[in-house]
Amino acid sequence: MKKKRKFLRIAIFVFMALSLSLTTSQTLAYWASDVTGDVDTALAEVITGDWEQVFPYDSSYDDYVAGDLVSYNGQTYEARGNLANSFTPGSGWFWWLGWTRL
Amino acid sequence: MRSKKLVVGLLVLLAVVFTTGTFAYWANGVNGPTNGTTTGTVTVGSGNAVQTSFVLSDVTASGGDLVPATQLANSPSGSVDSVSVIYGVQWTEDGTVSQLDGTTSAAPITITWVITADNGGTDVSTLANSLISISADSGNLGSLTLDSAVQNFTFDITMSEPANQSDYNDISGATITVTFTYSLGTITTTDN
Numbered sequence: 001m002k003k004k005r006k007f008l009r010i011a012i013f014v015f016m017a018l019s020l021s022l023t024t025s026q027t028l029a030y031w032a033s034d035v036t037g038d039v040d041t042a043l044a045e046v047i048t049g050d051w052e053q054v055f056p057y058d059s060s061y062d063d064y065v066a067g068d069l070v071s072y073n074g075q076t077y078e079a080r081g082n083l084a085n086s087f088t089p090g091s092g093w094f095w096w097l098g099w100t101r102l
Numbered sequence: 103m104r105s106k107k108l109v110v111g112l113l114v115l116l117a118v119v120f121t122t123g124t125f126a127y128w129a130n131g132v133n134g135p136t137n138g139t140t141t142g143t144v145t146v147g148s149g150n151a152v153q154t155s156f157v158l159s160d161v162t163a164s165g166g167d168l169v170p171a172t173q174l175a176n177s178p179s180g181s182v183d184s185v186s187v188i189y190g191v192q193w194t195e196d197g198t199v200s201q202l203d204g205t206t207s208a209a210p211i212t213i214t215w216v217i218t219a220d221n222g223g224t225d226v227s228t229l230a231n232s233l234i235s236i237s238a239d240s241g242n243l244g245s246l247t248l249d250s251a252v253q254n255f256t257f258d259i260t261m262s263e264p265a266n267q268s269d270y271n272d273i274s275g276a277t278i279t280v281t282f283t284y285s286l287g288t289i290t291t292t293d294n
Binding site (some may be wrong): 036061 | 149154156158174177264271273276286
């Protein structure tokens, strides 16, 4: 009789414990009218470098400075300084005042 | 004398019986009331909207000064032809008490970017937009799950050659700022 009662107690306890776990999972139900997203921004900063690039000679461009490289009639020229803006590389008498043929 | 009292007693008893009898039942039936209904109204409340946020963290930004890939050989050491930017993105629920326990929310993520550039105080954004390219890594996720782990999003920044000396002067040594905007599409919440 005592054993039977003990067994019954354990059975009831196990049943209640299992029932509790089931109930607990149900109480975590969804309760929200809406889920609102977000918009956020992040910045990335990049510095560009410099390089030596030969561009085609442009007679309308008047801002050549020493070191600028141009190509003209199949030749490459380097500007000596501001005077390069006054001469067409390889043309006329005094073009060399503004340009150096490479 | 005794029978006289008995007679009086009987008469009183009869009087009581008959008097009571005047209140006797006189109906061929008792009808119940017609059916009645009452309406009770209970308004079910609604849960508050759940606010969510992005947590963005700049993981790494590799590289040095950006130059065109075709001019890397003509550039000083330390120049790079590609800069990788990696952002850690986590989507989390605001607040300390979760309303969404037992559910899973997911949404497609959209990342857009805007390029601006400055060179010595001169705005060269138009030129930068024509020369700078940004590509999202193919491994970037297309959707996020709420309260999941941080996901890395990688972007590669490259540039192409300027067309002439004037453009070169404008773009070399410029500071390129890329603003990445992270946003979510339709959020889907399902019960676990």
